[in-house]
Amino acid sequence: MIIDSHQHFWKYNPVRDAWIDESMEVIRRDFLPKDLKPILNNNGVDGCIAIQADQSEHETDFLLNCAKENPFIKGVVGWVDLRADNVEERLAYYSQNKQLKGIRHIVQAENNDFVLQADFQNGISKLEQFGLTYDLLVFPPQLEASIELVKAFPNQKFVLDHIAKPYIKDQKIEHWKTEITALAKAPNVFCKLSGMVTEADIKHWQPSDFKPYLDVVFKAFGTDRVMYGSDWPVCLLGASYSQVLKIVTDYISEFSDTEKAKILGGNALNFYNF
DSSP: OOEEEEEOOBOOOTTTTTTSOGGGGGGSSOBOHHHHHHHHHHTTOOEEEEEOOSSSHHHHHHHHHHHHHOTTEEEEEEOOOTTSTTHHHHHHHHTTSTTEEEEEEOGGGSOTTGGGSHHHHHHHTTTGGGTOEEEEOOOGGGHHHHHHHHHHOTTSOEEEGGGGOOOTTTTOOHHHHHHHHHHHTSTTEEEEEOSOGGGSOTTTOOGGGTHHHHHHHHHHHOSSSEEEOOOBTGGGGTOOHHHHHHHHHHHTTTSOHHHHHIIIIIHHHHHTTO
16 A cells, blocks of 8 residues: 655645745645545555644644545644643544544744754643654754654654755755764654655756665665655645655665555554554
8 A cells, every 4th residue: 555644735825825935836726635636546646644734723624624525535644732731632632533643843944942842842742642643844953953852752753754854956965864863763753755856956856866865764764664755735846746756666666565565655554553
């Protein structure tokens, strides 16, 4: 079974979605389950995990409703305010819906030490009791704090989104490599093979651009803690869905069938508690 561990849906709102600027014209529109289903079918992908793109409980409700109406959406990573005084109450409420698999905060928009704040860590400390995972969305300068975070909560399941968005376009790798290697030493951390094309030269990237970064990820995490993700529709800024999938399938083409099955679906199902 092939599972896309990372994609988004939205009804485009120019105010809420102000991050989608004029240079991103291709994604300044609605992207809904009816748009993704035929793409998954055409690429032999059996299901997906819908990830929050807006920091509101309305977003969580929207994604859970999408999952309710579309069985190919296997789970949802939503948002609640992990810094709120009533975070435990909100997690208890949302975790009643078994489609909710995890929580994410858009940490890449915060300062580098955001994940070390006491109120945020209090929220993280509540996830395990509800069987919820945490998607870690950070830039390379935020990896140092992320390493401290995952060490502080060894029983909490974390997954690193977009291999921490390394500077592929500029071919910078050394500092990121050091931090990724350190992060992967925590056995409770997985890594998504996603979001790479938008960190490359989006108009002129080559498949070979990603190999050094994938080499690092696989050496650090092995084949039991990495998972394919498309980052659709954001990936459309630089590639088609098929091209994104092919980057991963070509890289793992000489892996064993067992390893391929884990990377393309099994690890995601394991991580998100199916």
